[in-house]
Amino acid sequence: MPAVDTLLKPLIALGAFALGMLAVVGRLAIFAVQAIRRAATPPWYPARLLEQMALIGWFSLPVVGLTALFTGAALAQQIYVGGQRFSAESTVPAVTVIAIVRELGPVLAGLMVAGRVSSAMAAELATMRVTEQLDAMVTLRTDPWRYLIAPRIIASSMMLPFLVLVANVIGVLGGYALATGRLGFNAAAYLSTTRRYLETEDIVSSLVKAAVFGFVLALAGCYHGFRSSGGAAGVGRATTDAVVSAFVLILLFNLIITILVFN
Amino acid sequence: MADRIAVSGLTKAFGPKHVLEGVDLRVAPGESLVIIGGSGSGKSVLLKIILGLIKPDAGSILLDGQELVGLKGRAQEAARARFGMLFQGGALFDSLPVWRNITFALTKGKLGEGKAMHALAVRVLAQVGLEARVADLKPAELSGGMQKRVALARAIAAKPEILFFDEPTTGLDPIRADTINALIREQVTALGATAITITHDMASARKIADRVAMLQDGKIIWEGPVSALDSSGNPYVDQFVHGRAEGPVATAITG
Ligand SMILES: Nc1ncnc2c1ncn2[C@@H]1O[C@H](COP(=O)(O)OP(=O)(O)OP(=O)(O)O)[C@@H](O)[C@H]1O
């Protein structure tokens, strides 16, 4: 019956999609457990870890800083304009700092770093897979999980809190610069209000989010790179999949942590 | 003497494609076996299965009597540490300089002992006929033939007991190829290594091999001492050795 068919087809497709997503989540979880187990036991590779920390932390600073600066300024402007409607313009410093530290700082930094780092990790590992470098490493008495994956995941989990801290400070400063420069706020009063409304809980949740985002964005990059196949096209697919997975995971975990911490 | 490696009943399919369909193969300690066979017949897959890089569907692989199939963790690492492999495509780490590539198995990827390792890498490079300055280059700066020789140097640098060479002389000029043949022979004769070499180069096979086996249609269809290569009485082997387009191999591929 065609009517039933047209009704069923999208349902079947939806079911298949949901199953596919579940399978990916399951495989990612298994991958995560294996990665953590390997990262927790020697041999460790401090030189590889430092290299990844520099690659992720240092070289992401410009893009994270710029994003935070512009977003912080735009946010202050919007809160000011929106607040005018209920003559609540004075909430600019308080709302800006809360929005930046609780949500925008970690999420924006996470997404920007994922765009840079998850894709690069996936491309590099996928290329190594295609050219049999991963197989070769195993025959050279070295575990690619420990040599390649563990340093990436540890470095990313460690560097994201640092980057988010920077993003928070620059984001607040962006709002401050716009509010004092354009909207006529008093500089000293703006900063003291900011300080008054910023709570320890905000900073802690911000850094927890950062560490989790760092972990999942490296996990997505390594997972898709490590299990890629099919030549140059496979490398391209791994790169795209890594960024998409990282974005979804970051937004998902952000929501989960926000609900858990601020309910 | 007991076999170093004893493969029996090994099968492997990729989806609907049956690559190995019951391979039986034995290699004695200190023996040099050459495997020949048509392109795509599963020679590289066979070596990778023995190394545990690909899981077989069925069959057994004994290393000095110890079962390798299904081996995991530390036991697998210990078994693998006895092997060295030259991959068909080289598989050099392109993020590391040549000398770090060559000494990778010795340092297990760690830094340190830089001077001694560099000196060792230069010595092994000389063995494969490459100059000392190559040590400081990145793999991407080398020609294809040079990459192959660096990969060979990497495979033998840690002096493993068992050596696998997947087409060691492909892409080399005849003079360089002969250096490599001599080097592989030396690993076996002088250092007592056990070697399996895959090659399409019959001159090379004659220099390297104690014994030759031919893989065809997923099975070892012939094996014998290298001296019997020309009088095998096997039409597949004859066709392969003489490089003729007509014969049973061509029929098998097109038919
Ligand atoms: N990872 C894989 N996934 C799917 N198929 C594979 C895989 N590896 C090898 N194959 C298939 O197995 C067959 C044997 O491949 P293999 O690389 O062993 O050939 P070969 O005998 O080494 O050939 P050549 O002499 O050209 O190197 C090929 O048909 C190949 O397509």
Ligand SMILES: [Mg+2]
């Ligand atoms: Mg091959």
